[in-house]
Amino acid sequence: MQVLLLVCSVILMAVVFWDAFITVFSTHGAGPLTRWWTGGVWRLLLMIHHRRPIHRVLSMAGPVMLLAVVCVWYALLATGWVMFFCSGDALVVDNLTQEPANIEKIIYFVGTTLAGVGYGDLVPGRFPWTLWSNFAAFTSTVLLTTSLSYLLPIVAASLERMYLAQRIFGIGKTVPEFIVESWQGRSSGALDQYLLSLSAEVDRHAHKHLAYPILQYFHSADWKQSPGKAMLMFADAIFLISCGAAESARPPRPFIKLVNASIDNYAQLATAQAMLPGHIDSVNTEALRLDTLRKMDIPVVDEAEFDLALRSYAKRRGKLVALCEQDGWR
Known part of the structure; x- marks a missing residue:
């Protein structure tokens, strides 16, 4: 189970960065993930629009989906890191008691790490997980900086x-x-x-x-x-x-x-x-x-x-x- 979580987390984060790379840097259109969900949302809106015109709603769909693309990338990246830190025992511990963090605390730890806050109440258990937490913060910075400059x-x-x-x-x-x-x-x-x-x-x-x-x-x-x-x-x-x-x-x-x-x-x-x-x-x-x-x-x-x-x-x-x-x- 732990190995499966690790593999899934790596695949998920790779898909996110590949999709972001194709969308932002490629001249061949959106990445497969972004194209799939944005296209689905737009088709749904057009189905409603053809029954009853909703031009004002459609005029807001583009800006909303543009922001949603960044949010989806960030949410999937955070999900991938949560799965990563759940793939082993005591990868994240309480800084005072050294007790292993449960799933709720791991989600909190990943959120503060990706945001660059790092309150210090939860920390990686041991080396090399300390390096991986730094790498997590780095991936978040790269993804958000790249995507926001795209807006x-x-x-x-x-x-x-x-x-x-x-x-x-x-x-x-x-x-x-x-x-x-x-x-x-x-x-x-x-x-x-x-x-x-x-x-x-x-x-x-x-x-x-x-x-x-x-x-x-x-x-x-x-x-x-x-x-x-x-x-x-x-x-x-x-x-x-x-x-x-x-x-x-x-x-x-x-x-x-x-x-x-x-x-x-x-x-x-x-x-x-x-x-x-x-x-x-x-x-x-x-x-x-x-x-x-x-x-x-x-x-x-x-x-x-x-x-x-x-x-x-x-x-x-x-x-x-x-x-x-x-x-x-x-």
């Missing part, structure tokens, strides 16, 4: 998400409005210059989803600050302009190539850690029609050519629609 960049990144959405929706709230407000019907239109700055910002935002996977749980109660909805509208507008407008009425190819690459990058990286529904390949594209451009007196391509481009665009749009749903927006 502030995520908060800053969540604000950048809202800023990106506001920049896109600042031009127009819908696809027709976006095209009308930004496109002047010639290659030197305002949209050309706007694409350059937005493309770089979209790329930065996409890569932060890998560095900070918990960003996907930062929900805004205002749809005008939702990056998922903004990117979907932005991508639809660019698709209509680049594939629906006639060659003479399209923006220059380098601009379109650049912004499409940024949108593809966003769709790929943002969905790498997201919990996407299974219908992303059968997304509805009824809203994308050449009549939208005809009403603006923009010359359009042949219907057959547009339908071919639309089938190619459907897969990318499916990912963007799924990101909207994963963010709590239909």
Whole structure:
């Protein structure tokens, strides 16, 4: 039994540090433990949200889960050390009477040790357990310092998400409005210059989803600050302009190539850690029609050519629609 406790404690603490290392230092998303429980909580919230909207609750879920990640790591680390000091006889003793500590006192001893307080009423029984108690305090310091330094960049990144959405929706709230407000019907239109700055910002935002996977749980109660909805509208507008407008009425190819690459990058990286529904390949594209451009007196391509481009665009749009749903927006 004592050997089993020792082995379990070592495995548990190794899992905690591996999960923290992957989450904080890796650019491949969250660790398996963090991804499992945060994803489960978010799925549960979305199930409730789809029955009855709870945007305010969802907007608090991201910050709460961010703090909970640190608390879960610390709690599991403490559990591992409690199991470790319970794996032998008299590993922790009363400093005055030298009597072995029971389970309640060991929990108290581990708590004071990991917190760096060390009141001295309970101490390790003998060498080498004195060294292990020092190592326990060291592991706690490393874990808490690393994880707490991880919090502030995520908060800053969540604000950048809202800023990106506001920049896109600042031009127009819908696809027709976006095209009308930004496109002047010639290659030197305002949209050309706007694409350059937005493309770089979209790329930065996409890569932060890998560095900070918990960003996907930062929900805004205002749809005008939702990056998922903004990117979907932005991508639809660019698709209509680049594939629906006639060659003479399209923006220059380098601009379109650049912004499409940024949108593809966003769709790929943002969905790498997201919990996407299974219908992303059968997304509805009824809203994308050449009549939208005809009403603006923009010359359009042949219907057959547009339908071919639309089938190619459907897969990318499916990912963007799924990101909207994963963010709590239909």
